[in-house]
Amino acid sequence: MKNLLKIAVGILALLFLLALSPFATIPAGHRGVLTTFGKPSDEVYSEGIHWVWPIAQKMHKVSVAIQKGEGDGDAASKDLQTVHTKIAINYHVRPDAVVSVYRDLGNEPGERIIIPSVQEAVKAVTARFTAEELISRRSQVRDEIILALKERMARHGLVVDEFSIVNFNFSKTFNEAIEAKTTADQLKMKAERDLQRIEVEAKQKIARARAEAEALSLQRQQVTPELLRLRETENQAKAIDKWDGRLPTTVGGVVPFINVNK
Template sequence: MHPLAKYAIGFVVLCFLLFLLAPFAIVPSGMRGVVTTFGKVDPVPLGEGIHLIMPLANRVVRIDVRVQKAETEGDAASRDLQQVVTKIALNYHLDPAHVSTVYQRIGEDVENRLIDPAVSEVFKSVTARYTAEELITKREEVREQISRALVARLTPYGILVDQFSITNFRFSAAFNQAIEAKVTAEQNKLKAERDLQRIQVEAEQKIASAKAEAESLRLQKQEVTAELLKLRAVENQRLAIEKWDGRLPTVSGGATPLISINPQQ
């Protein structure tokens, strides 16, 4: 056999052995590699890139450390024993420096094994502190309470909370009807108060107008004196004389009035 052929066969066999034994591992972007040696977890994870490993002895488990979203259906009872249902959305990511611990303690299915049960338990615990009405009026406070409790619950396991939100609270049909009746009653009460204020204002305006009119009549009465009456009588006579056309009025059955006329005028 030609020496070159032997080298070629040897190279092919070597490549096959390298492929079969896989003495290296590739960790993609956004992930960490958890190394196990005959089942024992190495506490230091592998970063992104290519890493040499011991074939057959080492196994690399790739763990996603990017932000992930978990949605959980929460079902609990309020302090006044009203059933509360809501959908909870949690954005989280695994601490890259502690993925080996997370894998060792929980495994790869973090959401079902730890996050969902933690969210459900925390939601029930916080909801029990508030009445159903307070869950609506103090929604932001409730959200903050749940968020802080989840951070305290998940951080020791190497799970970091990025964002937490409650999409909506849903109550029983009877409670919703009671809320609608209460809102309607409050609206009717507010309308009645406004109507009463309007009536009071209108009454005050009428009283003020009547007082002003009475005061005006009083002042006019005070101004009507005997001298003023005489002046008005003289003025009326003057106006009558100005309108007289010089002819005497015809009166039947009565004496003709005598008017002294000075011929020199």
């Protein structure tokens, strides 16, 4: 009877321990931070199953997979134009820094670091460019923002994987000014192309006229008295070749010729 009671107590104790979950699982893309009565340890726990003391210890999961964040905000350009910037960022927590991310950032790097860091970097870089330069030198602006972000985020164990400027938006007045300038530039380019075309056509006409004049001048130089006599002789020869041997009886119907046949 006593043995059965001990077995029952042992089974109940085991079930109690199992109910308290003495095991913790770290899924893929995460690392674990173990706390004992709320105090985090310095060890980083990898993916898999780990033993924890019920009640006293608890395993906290910190994602080290790539995470995406989007945000927008207003800033001022170098020429004091209001710029509304929309950005997208991909980042991840360094696996060796999960303890500090959990302890210092409350396991909320997006809210604590990413958003304010992006806003600060965008404002700082935007202030170094004019509104037009933000559009024409967009890749350079992006690279400088990434550099500022990496320096700030690296101090907190965060890594920038990708960063892109989704859109720059300016005030209505500035947008209208840009549109007007673009239209003026297009009209100017069209006028320049038309002028070039007209100049080319004029040069072509002059060239054709010069060629025709030179051809006529050359022809006039080639017409000499000797050439005229040669052409006359050639024409007479052609006429003789075509003559059938009979003389005409009349010419013009006024002065009669002598009738040779009689």
